[in-house]
Amino acid sequence: MSDELAFRSAADLARLIRAGEVSPVEVVQAYLSRIDRFDGALRAYVTVCRERALDEARAAEAARGRGGQLGPLHGVPFAVKDQFDTAGVRTTSGSRLHALRTPAHDATVVARLRAAGGILLGKLNLTEFALGGTLTYPFGQPRNPWDPTRETGGSSSGSGIAAAAALAAATLGEDTGGSVRSPASWCGAVGLRPTWGLVPRSGCIPVAWSMDAPGPLTRSVEDAALLLSIIAGPDGRDPWIRPAASDPRGDLERGARGLSVGVVHELVAGADTEPEVGAAVRGAAETLRGLGAAVADVSLPLVPRAGAVFMALADSEAAAWHHPTLATRGDEYDAGTRRRLIAAALLPTTLAQQAGRARAAIRAEVLDALERFNVLLAPTAPTAAPPIAGARAPIRSRGEAARRFFNRRSYTTPASLAGVPALSLPCGFTASGLPIGLQLIGRRFDEATLLRAARAYERATDCGGRRPPLHG
């Protein structure tokens, strides 16, 4: 029974709690039970706030009994990537360097989820400093709930695991170049990168200031919309944040009829795209066509260069933030993180500026396509989750470095470089049973249409209904 409860959506749980059909204590206990059974192997959590969550659940139960105004997440347990500050709860950024760091204040997004009635269940594992390429995780190797020998995607690894395996009702991650969408794709969850400038970054350890975007990972599109509606909008601290143009939930059930959908040729048919991934995305496009959307191919010739351009820009920003620590405590970083940051620190300025100009060109190409289409469609990743062992092999040439670090990132980084919203949701499974992620890319500040298209697809298929084969 508790497992059935744990797999309910956050929106459902909020409704059940509000109606008095389940208690917040029962819900928190359901997730703690699953964490106890499965997280020893999966390593989604860095910190579980067990007693605090139970205390808050009892308080939420009492508040419901007293009547009065309840927030939209009242009594619903959520968990956040350990990149977000949490008052009184250590925030490690997945690094030994921050192993003892305990902030005094909540990040804005955490404060908003708590103010909405949500209960913080814990802090979720990630690649070191949300950079990707970690070789040895100080808080345990995150493992894919569909196959523990496989990668989870990063950097919001624990957020993807916890959403897919129902170790929380909903989670938050942060997406710079795909860090929400990649784990959503490989773990079989819904992951939303909002428009850059919609969700405050205050209290979030930065990766790259110009592209960081906090966003939800959930088991349903409705939950992604719900969480976005809570975390979006100016906070008076992050100067780049604008109000949402509309309620992201406003068009959720309007269906796909009347939408125009562009299928990105270079990513669906790219040399790196596995045939069963490309076929799944083509199948999703046909599903949307069957629902009344106008579907056509669109060519974005610059997109294959996006991975290298992104890494030059994002990693340069990251290297600037980390340089003082790299110079004095470099040996305390994971080797993969350290090598990535130092390579970016040495990049000639002229080439970094050229990358900045290429970003403008890629952005123009994406925005131009979005003038013609409401939504663009692409695979979130060229393959399903690869084996963990492959990511640890030494780099022996510049060609190998380019293949490993640039190519895969060209799938998620066009949206990051353009500053537009993008969402990943399951669109099928490989023959070996691994989830395949469908990426939808939308117009700036038009999350409502992006979520509408995703919800229409989700409602027409059962891809999101499968559960990972966990035993415990």
Place this chain on the structure above:
Amino acid sequence: MAELSAAEVHAQAAAIGLLLEGEDLAEVAHRLNAFVEALAGLATLDLAAAEPWPTAPPDPR
């Protein structure tokens, strides 16, 4: 384009106060050479009108 040698990469790192040796040096050299090759390739694009602003300009409409 010629690849940077490990010695050249080591010297660049030292110039900004970063210690680089052993496996780190070998891998950073490969990563940096991959960057240089990929970004030098941008010279084939028409970027005459592209200014390197990190965000899109305001919509004039």
